[in-house]
Amino acid sequence: MKSSLPSLYLLGLAVVLAGCHGASPLSSSTEQTKADRAAVLESQREQLEQIPPPAKSRYMAVHTFESWQNPYLTVQPGMLELHITLADANPTPLGVGGMMRPIAARQQEVNIALDSLGEAVTAVPQSAWPYGRVIAVEEAHKTPASAEPAVRRAMETTIARLNDLGIVVYDINEAKIQ
Numbered sequence: 796m797k798s799s800l801p802s803l804y805l806l807g808l809a810v811v812l813a814g815c816h817g818a819s820p821l822s823s824s825t826e827q828t829k830a831d832r833a834a835v836l837e838s839q840r841e842q843l844e845q846i847p848p849p850a851k852s853r854y855m856a857v858h859t860f861e862s863w864q865n866p867y868l869t870v871q872p873g874m875l876e877l878h879i880t881l882a883d884a885n886p887t888p889l890g891v892g893g894m895m896r897p898i899a900a901r902q903q904e905v906n907i908a909l910d911s912l913g914e915a916v917t918a919v920p921q922s923a924w925p926y927g928r929v930i931a932v933e934e935a936h937k938t939p940a941s942a943e944p945a946v947r948r949a950m951e952t953t954i955a956r957l958n959d960l961g962i963v964v965y966d967i968n969e970a971k972i973q
Contacts (some may be wrong), residue, residue, distance in 0.1 A: 839913040842960050849927035849963045857971035860931065866919050866952060867967075870953055872938070872945040877905045877915050882922035909949060912956050928964040 857863050869876040881901040907915045916930070932953060938946050939963075954964050 822832045849929035854926040871935040879903045884893040
């Protein structure tokens, strides 16, 4: 996945340089921006296709975030929190989760802007996706009533972007109800 990171930087540099060559009509710059976004989205999809498709038999039985092993998102009013559990580097089952190999040491939480969602999920190592290309999503806890509409809009946008990237969205909270 890291091999295409320089190509994203070159794409960004090309966009910046293209913008420095004088004024162009608004419609053509808008079309160019859409084309650039489409190219970035396609590049991110290609990177994520290296992760196998989701295995429903593995993730549908998970009903708590404590048991969830794939990345998951907490949607907040102005940002997203990406929770990642990195794969254990030691392949033996001896001592897993114990004092010498705590699971918490492999967990990371990253705050990201909604616009950076594609970059963030493509940066997650393939070994952190044991269920395949599926992400659990939850709304932030204890959200003030005044912020609930913003959280719902952010949730809808997040789910749409994940679907555009070819990532299945799993709502653990709905799985608990059923």
